[in-house]
Amino acid sequence: xxxxxxxxxxVPPLPRIADKKNVDVRYMLIPPYASAHxxxxxxxxxxxxxxxxxxxxxxxxAILGKITRLRR
Numbered sequence: 001x002x003x004x005x006x007x008x009x010x011v012p013p014l015p016r017i018a019d020k021k022n023v024d025v026r027y028m029l030i031p032p033y034a035s036a037h038x039x040x041x042x043x044x045x046x047x048x049x050x051x052x053x054x055x056x057x058x059x060x061x062a063i064l065g066k067i068t069r070l071r072r
Contacts, residue, residue, distance in 0.1 A: 005030055014038075020047060 012027050024039045029051070037050045056064065 005033075023047065026052075 009029055009031075012025075014025060017023055021040045021042065026035055026037045028035045033053060035052045037048075037052055039048055039050075040046075041048045
């Protein structure tokens with residue numbers, strides 16, 4: 001299986017928002033493996049930029065563990 005990753009993803013134009021508290025934008029960085037989520041966190045009183053990745057199942061975790069051990 002050959003996996004192709006776009007190293008130059010298109011970032012959607014972000015609208016100008018007068019009140020930062022209304023920001024809630026999510027877009028793909030490396031579909032379907034990574035996305036960005038930009039939003040206002042009222043508890044912290046600041047903008048948050050989070051990278052989101054899919055949750056690995058047990059089989060994927062086991063494979064990652066094997067790869068990690070082999071790299072040591």
